Amino acid sequence: MNITVGLSDILLISPMIAIFLASLVPITTKVLRGNREQHPMVTLTQALIGLIIGIGLLIVFGGAGKTAFNNGLIFDGVTQWMGVIALAAAGASLVMMYENPATSGKQFSELVFLAMNSAVGMLILVSAVDLLMVFIGLELMSLALYLMIAMSHEEKLSKEAALKYFVLGSFASAIFLYGVAFIFGSTGGTNILAFMDQAAELVQTSRLFLFGIAFVILGFCFKVSIAPFHAWTPDVYQGAPTPHTAFMATAVKTVSFAAFLRIIATKSLVGSDYLFDVLQWLAVATMIIGNTAAILQNNFKRMIAYSSVAHSGYLLIGVITAGISDNAAFGASGVIFYLLSYGLMTLGAFAIASMLERSENHIVNIDDLAGFAKQRPIYALCLTVFLLSLAGIPPTLGFFGKFYLFNAAIGEGLLWLAIWGMISSVIGVYYYLRPIVVMYMREGNAEIAGRSLNATTVTAVIMALAIVLMGFVSGPIFAAVEKSLI
Template sequence: MNMNIGLSDILLVSPMIALFLASLVPITAKVLRGNREQNPIITLCQALMGIVIAVGLLVVFGGAGKTAFNNGLIFDGVTQWMGVIALLSAAAAMIMMYENPATTGRQFSELIFLAMSSAVGMLILVSAVDLLMVFIGLEMMSLALYLMIAMSHEEKLSKEAALKYFILGSFASALFLYGVAFIFGTTGNTNILSFMENAADLIQTSRLFLFGMVFVVLGFCFKVSIAPFHAWTPDVYQGAPTPHTAFMATAVKTVSFAAFLRVIATRSLVGSEHLFDMLQWLAVITMIVGNTAAILQNNLKRMLAYSSIAHSGYILVGVITAGVSDDAAFGASGVIFYLLSYGLMTLGAFAIASMLEKSENHIVNVDDLAGFAKQRPMIALCMTVFLLSLTGIPPTLGFFGKFYLFNAAIGEGLMWLAIWGMISSVISVYYYLRPIVVMYMKEGQADVAEHSLNATTVTVVVMAIAILFLGFVSGPLFTAVEKSLL
């Protein structure tokens, strides 16, 4: 294979290079200081500066549909939007890491290095159109995450979470790679662009190709918590430090769905009715399992974990729609728009959970929010905005996210998926309104932790304002997303 690397290739991957170089700064500073931690605020600023530069480069050089490294990476609208959402989610999670007792203090430089390395893997994943590049991106992102969770100051749950995540994540990667091997054996190629044209025919004529596609899809289902491959999610989300949970629930989910979307966009679903039916049923089961299990939870992080599973089901509806639609841009833009709204509201909810943790071993239950509205009215109001948006109540961004997603599904004749999505949203009203009722209607002494939380507070307020503001300009925003994909 002829591999000529030109200046254009280097410019296209410059966001990844910028992130990698920025990740080395804090850890190098620590080495030069004789293994003494520099001021955490300096470490955080260095990381945020790297992310700002990477986002800028992604906006400037991405989005034109150019390919790099022998068609291994593509820089189109999906890369641009999903990459920016993931990087901004990572930035918000790092701000939480700076102020959370389970993550700040010793080894903060190493933690930021790992988070930035994971973000490099994410950028590879969103732009990868070769299945081997997808695998490299997945592993780079995941290996850094396993270490990040295990590094928590909390001794017991985080170690269990890291081990569970590592074992099940490795199993998912093995499934994915097994599928890639079958696809390569059938087509002699692992590049999605090369077999995209005839994937629908291949999947009808070749059992091995169908087998490979099923395994690739199952590998993604593990990564994005699609039931019944979701069992690791509540345990890992609860056991990991809250900033890491926010990072996994938003940035990791966004880029994994980006890669999933590229594989399904080969229109192989059109050629295989069985794969099409299987994915539809997985979406319905995921929505029901996530929402009904969340009702039973009292632990706030576990409740948000099951909520995250239910939202994976909603997003899968959009992915299926994009996979069978003649106008894939409409379905794909619905997925991107939903991931933007989901990222803002989930990050906000986890940020408030992080603010309530008084020590690394502190467990926050929904009942602990009693009296929170009296003690911290502004933060309680922000939490209300996040929960109402997750429910899908207008005029929040979450409502418009679901509207565009289900509208695209109905347009493709997937009415029953949209109906199940609406029924699931009604079920979710119960557990999303419960914390609001506890905050405003019950007497108690809930308060945020004693240590400084100024940066997290600012982040929470900005995200709550963004959800309301973007809700009012959702039409032009959706149009902008759709235009970038054409």
């Protein structure tokens, strides 16, 4: 097959090109300076400029539904929204890396290079409609991330986290690739667009295709922490440097769900009641396990890790809804809107956690927050906003994220899933309120680390303001997302 590359293809992938070229600037400068690190602020500025250019190009050239490289990549509303969310999350994570003791220092240029290339992998993943392109994006994103975690100045937990993430991530990729082989064997191709119209029928008539799509879905269940494939999440989130944890919990989750959404959009669930039922029960199990396990945690990052598992369950409700709905745009819009709100509140929570870390070996426990409201009232207020939004308390953005997800599910007759979602949300309120109670009602000497935290502070305050203000204009935002998908 002859594949011709034209100017339109280059323009469509220009965000990836811009980010990759920007990633080369700090590391090339370091080489030319005799392996001497330039000022970290300069490195951060160069990276942020690259990401901003990437976001701008994605907004300009994405969203029109055009395809590139022989229909291997598509640039539609999902690509545009999910890509922008992921790149913005990457930018906020880089700001945290600049001021966190586990990530700043002699290898900051290398760290930025890896983070930017992981972002390139994310853009490939979010726009890929060929399963082999999905695999390429997945591996580029993941391999850079494994190295980033292992580069932490912390000597023990980060190395353990990198190894666990590498082994289990490789296992998930192998399962995914095994499923792709089955799909290729049954359809003669790996392009989702080529077999999308026949997928519902193929699931019923071809056991080979059914096994293939099941393995592909299983691979993504590992990536997005769906129970019982979530066991790696708390260990990796705790062991990784806090900025990397924020990066994984937001940007990586966003693009993984984008690819998951494209797989489910083939309507395979419509053709297989068994697949449909299994995914529903996985969503319920994920919400319940994530929220109940979070109650038992005293380590702040492990609590947010199990919270992330529960939120994957909520998002899976939206993915299932989009997979069976005649108006898939409504279900997909709920997923995108939820990822937007989830990204803001999770990044903010990890930004506060990063401020509390005095060294690369410091562990932040919930009990350590005692007296935080008295010592640092602004930071405590920001953390309160993030936790209330994660709990889904109105009028925060998190409440409206759950509202749109559950509303779409009820509209498709998935009332029982929505009820389980609401029950799980009620369970989650307990552990989200616990840090707030500790901050405001216990005496203590909680204090932020004694170093410059101006950039992280600005990031946290912006996130908190966005969560509150965007909650009041959630309707127009959701309408804009839905309109871009039609």
